[in-house]
Amino acid sequence: MKAANAHTTNFAGPMTINPLNHLSLLAALPTVLPEVSNTLTSAQVQSSSTVTLGQCNSSSGAGTYSLSNPVLWESKDIDGISSSMRLDFSAQSLAGRFDKIGAALLDRFKTEGSSFSQSILHLAPGIVQGPNASASIEMLRSQLHTQADNQITLDVLTKSGVKVELALGSQHDGLAVQVKVGNGTLSDSDRSALASLSDAFQRAIDGLTSVPPQLDLSGLTQFDASVVSSVELHASINTDNLGPQTLDFHADSHTRSLVFNGPSGKVQVNVDMSKTAIQGSAAQQAKTIDTYLQQFDDAQKRGHGDASLMAMFKDAFAEVNSDYGAKPASWRASETATSAPLADHGDTALSGLADFSASIDQTSESPNPMRPDERDTFAYQASQSTSVASGYQQSRSIKQHQQTHLNASYHQALSSDTPLLLTASAKSQNYLYYAINDNASSTTELKYNDSGLLTKATQDESTSRDVRIQKYLLGRMIEDTATPLFSSQSRDLLKLLRSA
Known part of the structure; x- marks a missing residue:
C-alpha cells in the first residue's frame, strides 16, 4: 500500500460562498375522424361499420396503424381541443401526441371555467362485439384518462379553494385529455391566472417528452401568488422505449x-x-x-x-x-x-x-x-x-x-x-x-x-x-x-x- 499526503487550498470546483406513420389514408384523416365521432358512440359501437384504423405496435404512445379496428371518440362534439387531438393522434412520437394540447387546455379558461373530457380510442375487434361492449369501452376509457402508459397531470389550487386538475394520457391505442374543476366555481381572476400558465405548461410537456427528456419548469413557478396557492406537476412517461421515467414537482409561496x-x-x-x-x-x-x-x-x-x-x-x-x-x-x-x-x-x-x-x-x-x-x-x-x-x-x-x-x-x-x-x-x-x-x-x-x-x-x-x-x-x-x-x-x- 502506497500513501501520499498533501495540504493544498487549490481545488477544482470552488465552494459557493458568495404512431401513426403517414399512410396515404392519413391525408384524409381530418375529415374522416369528425364523421366517425358523430356516428360511433359507446351505445352504438356494436353495430358500427365506419372507416377504421388498426392497432399500434409502439410502446411510446404512437406507432403504425392499419385499416382494421374502429375509432371511438368520447364526445361527438368536435371543439378546438378535439381538433388538435385528431391531428396529434397521427404523430409518430409522444412529443407529437401532446403537441400544443397542454396549452390549449389552459387557454380554454380564457372563455370557459367548466370541466372537460375527451378521448380517442382504437378498439380491438373483440371489444365491439358481445353484451359487455359498452362496459369494456368505459373501462378502457377510464384507464386511458388515469393510468395511461404516458401520463402528465397538472394540479392547481386557488386561494379561494377551487382545485383544478388537468390530465393528458397517451398509449398505443388511445389519446385522452381531461379537466376537472372542483370545490367551487372559478372567478374571472382565477381563470386568468390559469390561462397565464398555458405556455409554461406546454414547455414543461415538450421538455419531458423530448428524447432525451429535459426539464423546463421555471415557468410553472411564476404563477400569480395573489390568486394561486400551489401548482403541482406529475408525469410518468416512456419515450423511445427508454424505460419508465417519473417526475413530481410542487411549488407554492x-x-x-x-x-x-x-x-x-x-x-x-x-x-x-x-x-x-x-x-x-x-x-x-x-x-x-x-x-x-x-x-x-x-x-x-x-x-x-x-x-x-x-x-x-x-x-x-x-x-x-x-x-x-x-x-x-x-x-x-x-x-x-x-x-x-x-x-x-x-x-x-x-x-x-x-x-x-x-x-x-x-x-x-x-x-x-x-x-x-x-x-x-x-x-x-x-x-x-x-x-x-x-x-x-x-x-x-x-x-x-x-x-x-x-x-x-x-x-x-x-x-x-x-x-x-x-x-x-x-x-x-x-x-x-x-x-x-x-x-x-x-x-x-x-x-x-x-x-x-x-x-x-x-x-x-x-x-x-x-x-x-x-x-x-x-x-x-x-x-x-x-x-x-x-x-x-x-x-x-x-x-x-x-x-x-
Whole structure:
C-alpha cells in the first residue's frame, strides 16, 4: 500500500460562498375522424361499420396503424381541443401526441371555467362485439384518462379553494385529455391566472417528452401568488422505449420541490423560501447559481458521472431556484439610512439563495464480470441551511452553512489508446479502478448590533479530497494508492466588507 499526503487550498470546483406513420389514408384523416365521432358512440359501437384504423405496435404512445379496428371518440362534439387531438393522434412520437394540447387546455379558461373530457380510442375487434361492449369501452376509457402508459397531470389550487386538475394520457391505442374543476366555481381572476400558465405548461410537456427528456419548469413557478396557492406537476412517461421515467414537482409561496426518477438515476431538489431575509438580489442569485453549476460540472468530470443526468440536475437546480417572486419587506427595512448600506454589504457574504438541498444519484453498474463488486457509481449532494436569530431592536445574527459531497467510483483503461473491454478473461483485466470521496463546507456568520450595524463577519472553509486508485494487470492488482488531501481556512470579512 502506497500513501501520499498533501495540504493544498487549490481545488477544482470552488465552494459557493458568495404512431401513426403517414399512410396515404392519413391525408384524409381530418375529415374522416369528425364523421366517425358523430356516428360511433359507446351505445352504438356494436353495430358500427365506419372507416377504421388498426392497432399500434409502439410502446411510446404512437406507432403504425392499419385499416382494421374502429375509432371511438368520447364526445361527438368536435371543439378546438378535439381538433388538435385528431391531428396529434397521427404523430409518430409522444412529443407529437401532446403537441400544443397542454396549452390549449389552459387557454380554454380564457372563455370557459367548466370541466372537460375527451378521448380517442382504437378498439380491438373483440371489444365491439358481445353484451359487455359498452362496459369494456368505459373501462378502457377510464384507464386511458388515469393510468395511461404516458401520463402528465397538472394540479392547481386557488386561494379561494377551487382545485383544478388537468390530465393528458397517451398509449398505443388511445389519446385522452381531461379537466376537472372542483370545490367551487372559478372567478374571472382565477381563470386568468390559469390561462397565464398555458405556455409554461406546454414547455414543461415538450421538455419531458423530448428524447432525451429535459426539464423546463421555471415557468410553472411564476404563477400569480395573489390568486394561486400551489401548482403541482406529475408525469410518468416512456419515450423511445427508454424505460419508465417519473417526475413530481410542487411549488407554492414557501416551498419548491422536484424529484425525477429514470433508468439512469434520480435527481432531487428542495427549496425553502420561508427565510426571506437571506434572499439576495437577482444578480447575486444568478451569480451564485452559475458558481454552483460550474461546481456540478467539475464534479461530473471528476467522478465520471453521466453527462445527460447531470444536465438534468443542473436544469432542476437552476429552475427551482429561479425567481423566488416578490420579496416582502424584511427586518432590514427598519434600519437607519446610515446602517442599511453596511448591512447590504454584509449580505454579499451570503449566497443570496434560499435554503436548499439537492442531490443526484446515478444508477450504479457492474461492468466487470470478474469482479462484480467493483461498481461504477456517482452520487453528489449540495445543501445550504441558514439560521436567523432575532435580538433586541435591530440586532440580528445570521449563520449560513453550505456543503457538498461527492462519492464516485469508475473503471478506466490503462491507456487512452486501448479501449476498456472487461470480460471474464484475465487478458482483458488491465485497468484502473478509482474510488473518490470529496467533501467541502463553508460557514459564514454575520452579527449586527442594536443599531443595525454589522459588527462581525467571519467565514470558515474546509475541503477534503480522498482518491484511491487500484491498478490491475492481467487480472492481478499490482498497485493500490490512496491520496488524501485536506485544507481549511478562516477569514475575517468585516474589514473587507467595510472597505467595499
